[in-house]
Amino acid sequence: MPLNAEQQSAVRTVLETTRSFQCTLLDGVTGSGKTEVYLAIARAILGDGRSALLLLPEIALTPQITTRIEQAFGSRALVYHSERSQEERQAVWDAVRSDGVHCVIGTRSALFLPFTTLGLIVVDEEHDASFKQQDGFRYSARDLAVYRARQLHIPIVLGSATPSLESLANARTGRYRHLRLTARAGAGQTPHWSLVDIRGQKLRGGFSDKTLAIMQRHLERRGQMLVYLNRRGYARSLLCPDCGWIATCEPCESPLTVHQRERRLLCHRCGLRRPVPDTCPACGGTLSPRGSGTERLETTLAECFPGVGLARLDRDVIAHRNRLASVLEGVRSGSTRMLVGTQMLAKGHDFHGVTLVVVIDADQGLYSADFRAAEHLGQQLVQVAGRAGRGELAGEVVLQTRHPENPLLHDLFGGSYASFADHLLEERRAAGWPPYAKLALLIAESADADAAWAVLRAIKQDPETVSADRLDLFGPAPALHPKQAGRWRIQLLLKAPTRKGLQAGCVRILEHHKLHSKKVRLSLDIDPYSLD
Incomplete structure (x- = not known):
């Protein structure tokens, strides 16, 4: 499919600065053809004798994008992620270390490959939590990719239909170039949204009678459907x-x-x-x-719609290497009419036959204690809704909820992600939270809860810690899930108006307190993605 005017303009703009650093936020609605823009830019970079790296948030997305690259370029792409064998990963490592020109697709670990000819980095679904390493060596692959592009003096493209508030703030201040794709590419149409109030209703395996009737209607029209619940297993x-x-x-x-x-x-x-x-x-x-999980939804649908092609996509499925390819092929071929899954369904899949998306529980995250919960919920709902109506048939999105009057749902239902994000940014600015402040989370883990509390209280009361200018400390307090694998998790939140002030406070803590002891293990998470 030829590029439309907006796509062509985006490609030209990025290619204006291929020999210097420039971070571009490609903000395109779902189905707007961001991948085609990536491929057009990558083709030009490869033609210039340099390599391109495309980072994806999920392993499940690699087969789709690999096929599209091979069709576009006529050559094989190199794939690098944790599900590849040691031999396969070593082969990619050796290839990029040579002077050859390669197009590499991978998850966050691919960022550390020893490229010698790297000329472009693309981070697809830049908002996604999977780009943040949450334990061990904690880092944001998105932010580190921007840093690496700056060091190499090459362009980087951050793409998303639901950009993170941090990236939108950087675009507002001019640190990032902001390009928009405002319309769906080809014949795709924006789907129609509707809320199904399930208060007081008896559900059948998680489904209301109204939702099942809507699903039956789409089956009769030969449509495919995605059923989304971000909880795997049979019951919670x-x-x-x-x-x-x-x-x-x-x-x-x-x-x-x-x-x-x-x-x-x-x-x-x-x-x-x-x-x-x-x-x-x-x-x-x-x-x-x-309670319901994806496995229970699959069982219920098999009972309600016998004989209809049905599959499930979650971490339990992709643990089996060959099953992932089989599930995706079934949806693309049309033999699978219903696909049940977790947030993997919301990440970049391009299924042209899908006419209906059902969100089983739209209320997850509405009342979380995490200040980022509204942003994350909005991104998940918009992303999964964007899987509907990408082909010639109109799409529909059904959200089951017990809180149909909630203003967050109405912001998404009646407006756009852009207006929703603008509202959240103003709230964050007024409250002094990221991206208008910088955070670090100090986590104490111990089998002895009292020992973990004592360490963080001592740090908070230490004059060296509190002497930092405008450094605010909150806590200590238990994590949202306070115990894991027999160890208690207590947290101290550090907030400063600038990165420099936050780093100064963290340095003082590291200089005056041991990160490890016999009883307590301390870890420091800069720019925590969540407060759990």
């Missing part, structure tokens, strides 16, 4: 209605998730596995799974 807990026993992960003090097909109880935080008991261990009563 297993309990006994007679005595109140709940299957619990003792090291994390949180409910175990039921995985019915494996007959396993699994902790999604520490990985603890246990068999599902036949009866209540406490009283011998009958156990009841509560």
